[in-house]
């Protein structure tokens with residue numbers, strides 16, 4: 210039998226022989242006592258080391274515009290750090306606020322304010338609506354979905370395409386139904402599929418008619434600067450696109466340095482129209498007299514300029530790109546041509562999205578677990594953890610060492626092949 214013949218074309222005898230060979234390989238894996246983990250979309254220790262210069266900063270306690278960073282105040286964050294990231298994210302200074310360490314917290318804050326008070330363009334608080342629904346491109350980021358679930362916001366999935374979310378599906382949902390109040394979107398190197406939302410899709414999302422006057426695009430640009438190749442993909446300028454289409458308050462932007470400096474001690478940003486940022490501060494100000502400006506100043510001194518951030522990201526790329534190449538190599542060599550899986554080829558971000566034969570993702574994850582390789586639980590990338598086809602597996606190669614990536618991916622490939630052969634044999 211040919212090495213690259215699709216498994217579905219094998220005779221029952223050949224397929225049974227193939228299954229037996231995979232079972233033997235799998236038993237050897239189990240016996241080898243692996244202890245590997247491909248679940249963690251977080252920076253490795255080597256990546257964190259790149260930012261250890263932060264530990265001896267700031268060298269001063271006064272910001273360039275003369276503010277004592279140690280004191281209360283400055284709710285919007287240190288001006289010069291905001292200016293640095295405004296440039297990197299394609300915004301004006303007053304369209305961006307710098308806050309604490311987590312953009313996810315800012316997403317929860319924004320949702321809470323919308324829920325309790327409504328937005329700048331709301332007729333009433335979202336919590337006073339009979340029903341609130343969100344459009345959720347899938348597969349997507351699990352924490353986006355669990356956050357909405359916590360609010361009791363109903364999630365309606367739409368597929369991700371190579372150009373971003375399926376914009377025809379989105380426009381059809383939101384046009385006539387005012388219960389659709391918003392959507393998630395990771396526009397650059399999406400989690401987990403790596404897709405980049407094109408300018409054309411962004412334009413359509415910015416300009417589409419929505420029955421809800423206060424429809425929001427939660428534009429989570431977590432991977433804006435996280436390129437895996439020399440090409441620096443530019444994110445569409447959603448704030449300008451929304452402004453020219455007459456929906457200036459539609460996008461709310463999020464970003465952070467979690468995967469630029471320290472995931473546990475970085476700076477997070479929230480942005481949008483000037484009115485949106487003012488609204489955010491008005492709500493935030495009830496519970497804060499200002500963010501950690503010392504950390505802002507530390508980051509400002511560490512990078513110096515926007516180019517300093519880009520140069521720093523090149524160093525991350527040098528550490529990350531070989532791990533992603535290894536994932537691709539093993540998937541290609543072990544699964545290519547067998548018709549049992551497809552996978553993404555991300556040019557940035559933190560994940561590879563693997564689609565296995567429908568009905569086998571949970572089996573692959575279970576097999577891997579028994580063999581000592583932790584994979585993200587089945588269905589995680591879907592609202593309510595329901596992967597309708599049981600097909601998607603998120604692979605996160607950033608945290609393990611290169612040798613661990615090799616070991617885990619060889620194991621994953623064996624599990625995919627065994628589960629596929631089992632399925633095809635029925």
Ligand code: PLP
Pocket residue numbers: 250310311312313314350395400429431464465466467472477
């Ligand atoms: N948004 C996306 C799409 C992510 O993948 C992650 C982390 O994996 C986050 C947000 C978390 O960001 P932060 O660390 O700023 O809370």
